[in-house]
Amino acid sequence: MSRMRVAVVGAGISGMVSAYVLAKAGAEVVLYEKEEYLGGHAKTVSFDGVDLDLGFMVFNCVTYPNMMEFFESLGVEMELSDMSFSVSLDKGKGCEWGSRNGLSSLFAQKKNVLNPYFWQMLRDIIRFKDDVLSYLEVLENNPDIDQNETLGQFVNSRGYSELFQKAYLVPMCGSIWSCPSEGVMSFSVHSVLSFCRNHHLLQLFGRPQWLTVMRRSLSYVNKVREKLESWGCQIRTGCEVQSVSTMDEGCTILCKDGSQEMYCGCIMAVHAPDGLELLGKQVTYDEMRILGAFQYMHSDIFLHHDKNFMPQNRAAWSAWNFLGNTDNKVCLTYWLNVLQNLGETSLPFLVTLNPDHAPDHIICKWSTGHPVPSVAASKAALELEKIQGRRGIWYCGAYNGYGFHEDGLKSGMTTAHSLLGKSCVLLSNPKHMLVGRRRHNLYL
Numbered sequence: 001m002s003r004m005r006v007a008v009v010g011a012g013i014s015g016m017v018s019a020y021v022l023a024k025a026g027a028e029v030v031l032y033e034k035e036e037y038l039g040g041h042a043k044t045v046s047f048d049g050v051d052l053d054l055g056f057m058v059f060n061c062v063t064y065p066n067m068m069e070f071f072e073s074l075g076v077e078m079e080l081s082d083m084s085f086s087v088s089l090d091k092g093k094g095c096e097w098g099s100r101n102g103l104s105s106l107f108a109q110k111k112n113v114l115n116p117y118f119w120q121m122l123r124d125i126i127r128f129k130d131d132v133l134s135y136l137e138v139l140e141n142n143p144d145i146d147q148n149e150t151l152g153q154f155v156n157s158r159g160y161s162e163l164f165q166k167a168y169l170v171p172m173c174g175s176i177w178s179c180p181s182e183g184v185m186s187f188s189v190h191s192v193l194s195f196c197r198n199h200h201l202l203q204l205f206g207r208p209q210w211l212t213v214m215r216r217s218l219s220y221v222n223k224v225r226e227k228l229e230s231w232g233c234q235i236r237t238g239c240e241v242q243s244v245s246t247m248d249e250g251c252t253i254l255c256k257d258g259s260q261e262m263y264c265g266c267i268m269a270v271h272a273p274d275g276l277e278l279l280g281k282q283v284t285y286d287e288m289r290i291l292g293a294f295q296y297m298h299s300d301i302f303l304h305h306d307k308n309f310m311p312q313n314r315a316a317w318s319a320w321n322f323l324g325n326t327d328n329k330v331c332l333t334y335w336l337n338v339l340q341n342l343g344e345t346s347l348p349f350l351v352t353l354n355p356d357h358a359p360d361h362i363i364c365k366w367s368t369g370h371p372v373p374s375v376a377a378s379k380a381a382l383e384l385e386k387i388q389g390r391r392g393i394w395y396c397g398a399y400n401g402y403g404f405h406e407d408g409l410k411s412g413m414t415t416a417h418s419l420l421g422k423s424c425v426l427l428s429n430p431k432h433m434l435v436g437r438r439r440h441n442l443y444l
Helices: 013-024 065-074 110-114 116-141 151-156 162-177 189-198 217-230 272-282 285-291 375-387 405-420
Strands: 005-009 028-033 044-047 050-053 078-080 085-089 096-098 210-213 234-237 241-247 250-255 260-263 265-268 296-304 320-324 331-335 350-353 362-371 393-395 433-435 441-443
Touching (some): 005 241, 005 250, 005 260, 013 265, 028 250, 065 217, 116 189, 151 162, 151 189, 162 189, 162 320, 189 375, 217 234, 272 285, 375 393
Parallel strands (some): 005 028, 265 393
Antiparallel strands (some): 044 050, 241 250, 296 350, 296 362
């Protein structure tokens, strides 16, 4: 009996995991990727002998249980990371604070000790947590309640201070989803608040310990590649798919180099708009309606050494640094030295998203996109099942969730199992584990 032959288009986390599940089950899998590397947002670059991650960087035991289990099965080594956060408005002339070193970072601007507006912001942060937990409890205990409310409507109806919005809530949400400030308030309030609750982001301090992959994300991608190749999966990097079409016999994959092959089925593990483009004129009404509801925010990402893209006050420097300005664009800088345990270097390794001008001392530039948690996207995710496998085509991606690595992994797993006609049991609660200071995990 011949093996099922399946094409997986896109080799980010969703595509790699889909191919992993299928190949492990004995299917004949061909994995297509237009870039020259696997991993998607798991992008590692090397500079002067130092490996640096530009996209996927951190995860934790609490909210990434399926990723933790996957990494454990691959033997991926992990280490502790730092997920502190800072806000710097108007190049330090406005409000500036951080969370890396407790009160010394929080009051990096000494004047804020006597600033009533700053203290009101802190009171609002405490109140916000209580309001969010109460709101979500009501919403989740009453599923018939309309979930069209936006974050802006939630905030405006509860009278939070202007500084709380400008120097805390908008920077936090804009940083997480790489979205301009004016777009943050149109987010689905249920998606945003449930994400913040689940990731323990409703307080400044006492958050879960975050982790990063030792020797960067390329090390886990290479382990996945080794497994795929050992199971006979064909990996075609640098091979851009032009179209995916269907007929009674199956799916046809046409590549831009002119090659064409037939498969029993296809998994589209690409961004939703890219999937629509690949379907071309064969796209159905439901595919257009559902996939078309997912929007993306594109970011230009610079790896550099320019300290001007950090808070003006060194005491505020944190792992994530939001730089706000008058045009409401998001400019976010990651301090890789603390995020990726690089130690002190003569010049800091910094990754900045969407600066208003190019930094000095640029090492490299990269562009990518991230799904936006809109009300329309939340509704579309609930309808995705309507188009799964209907024409021998399945869809997966981090857009079927909050837009992060755990979401992409879960989507890839469930989609591959669906194609195989099998059920998929996902972890919702983490295994209890401790992570050593430098080496991998020790289970309790």
